[in-house]
Amino acid sequence: MQKRVITALIVSWIATVIPSLGACHAVGVTSTGDGSGSNWSNRMKSLPSTLTRGDVYYLADGDYGNYTFSTANLNTTRITIKKAQAYDYGRSSDGCSNDISAGWNQGTMGAGQANWGEFFGSGNTPQPGYLTLDGNGKSTIPGCGISPTTQTTPSDCGLKITARIGQDSDFDIGRNNNDGQHRSPSWTIKYVEIQGGGDANNGSQSEEAIRCRGACDDFLVDHVYFHDSGCDFFKIPWTTSFIVQNSYIKQNKSSSTCHGQLWYSEVNVSNVDFHSNVIQDIQGTGIWVCLTGCQASNFAIYNNVIWRPSGSTRPGTSNGIFSCINPGNRCTNWAFIGNDVINYTADYAGALGTHCDGNPNTFIWQNNLFYGITPSDRIDFQLCGGSLTEGNNTYLNSGTPKSGTNSTDIIIPTGAPNPFTDWPNVVFTLTSQNANWTGGQALTAPYNVDFMGNARPGPDGVWNRGAFQYSGNTSVPAPPTNLKGVVVP
Known part of the structure; x- marks a missing residue:
């Protein structure tokens, strides 16, 4: 077990320090210019449902609604979704094979969070593996940018998922695949805030911050701030390796309706x-x-x-x-x-x-x-x-x-x-x-x-x-x- 854990952490560390040299794309809440994502002056609107393996998608500040991905689970080439920050926004020095920095505006693109209402897979198809959600933070305390009991916005959590009341899962991989046959290998989630619906979301549904019903193997959670789940934080029916480290997990709700x-x-x-x-x-x-x-x-x-x-x-x-x-x-x-x-x-x-x-x-x-x-x-x-x-x-x-x-x-x-x-x-x-x-x-x-x-x-x-x-x-x-x-x- 210890060798497996150490190997997974080495792979994650290498992915964070070695430039990807993949193509980078600029993404915003709205599109500008030709909407191609070739740079910030021509940024695309929201993430495409099908992502290109080996590429990096930089997100500007803003609310992106719900996201459903349909990228095929075909090979081990990693996809990275990254929050654009003042120190990393898609230059060649940031590891991009193409420079997307033209049109960059730190005050409107790199000063806050990129937020989804829900992030999930769809249908009964295998969900993509080898995917990184990177809020691109630098904080080294548990979570990302705040200490426990502090109520300020954790800006170092560049990516955020905010649940609504009545939502039964915040981050759902393999949404309809409760069978263990649609396995999603090698996910990394770091510097992400996941905010549940709170006590009011403890109802007939069973809210989970992360749910992986198809199976998640070699899954790494690092420097994530989870808080206010209506019931559970993790519901993992199948996994062969799952690591949670350096994170801050705060407050859930339990009742006879949903046991937390x-x-x-x-x-x-x-x-x-x-x-x-x-x-x-x-x-x-x-x-x-x-x-x-x-x-x-x-x-x-x-x-x-x-x-x-x-x-x-x-x-x-x-x-x-x-x-x-x-x-x-x-x-x-x-x-x-x-x-x-x-x-x-x-x-x-x-x-x-x-x-x-x-x-x-x-x-x-x-x-x-x-x-x-x-x-x-x-x-x-x-x-x-x-x-x-x-x-x-x-x-x-x-x-x-x-x-x-x-x-x-x-x-x-x-x-x-x-x-x-x-x-x-x-x-x-x-x-x-x-x-x-x-x-x-x-x-x-x-x-x-x-x-x-x-x-x-x-x-x-x-x-x-x-x-x-x-x-x-x-x-x-x-x-x-x-x-x-x-x-x-």
Whole structure:
């Protein structure tokens, strides 16, 4: 699994730093000149439904309505849809074989976002693979350009999808292909904002921020800002590799009409990787959930911050962080390692650990740091006859855990020190070196670096629990990825 993850990240990194040398096209909300897209004075109106492989489509600011693509899924030549920015708008130095810079106006074309109401495939045809949606941002904090709780427009998310009330999916690949036979390989989505319909969109429909019903393989989500889903954020029935990194995922809604979750797996899912993300106010069944004929293996969830802001009254999850629900479903090798869980709650007095209701499951639960969990909640592990590797976790001012085997947990129900520099104001670094959050289990890659790319153990030989290795630095620097697929300071 680790080799697959690293390979996918290397491919993505190369695509971002090596000029494409493909033909570039200028695209706007309205056309000008001859509308050919040969430059900004002759920009085309909106994206054509059929895109040319190997080409790059630069988008100016504006609202583009809904987009339906019909590009054939024929080969591995990549298509790139990119937001035009002041520093990258289609010159030869930007990697274009043709220069489209004539007529460029930064104030009207490169000062805001390019927004769609919905982005989706159509019909029952295979959807295109090898496609990049690039908002063309530079920010290195999770998401793209804003910190959590800030309500300003994240301009570094150059591309945006804004759902309407009643919309059941924001970004839909393989719209009518709920069969796993119409696979869409090698998508990359980065520096994109996806805004759901919010609490009002929790109705008879099931809103998902990203839905891939035909199957998405080797899918990379990097520096994306997801927020206000009416139900779920990801609904992925089939995948052989799906990575979510350096992103900020904020707030969904759950009710008896539509049970929410962060990740919803069905059928056959393998090699899912979530790391270095900030995840806020997830409510519903669970956070990572497997149900409806689900066979899911090799989930690596590490170096994330899962939190509820101070003063929030939004409920949490009823069936655990990991939920493998209904007879017949199976979760194999699901790992929850080196994460921070802060001020969280289990809805309906449920458990915050793992839940199953079917076949034997195998879970790994190590080196996590819990702080301020609702006292009536508990850390509980249900295995349905499977196995648990559990230990070296810290629970501070939290519900008493029901520990698994080989546990070296430090359990302090009340009066524990606050480990974080200023978590209510989104500074999650460790405030000091303290025995209550040292003593992490030594693990190999990818778990031997922290959220910011600091090596584990640190220079002092100490391995900290949670997402951050203590370094004496309370700032939160940018986490870009390097060729080895890890974050670097």
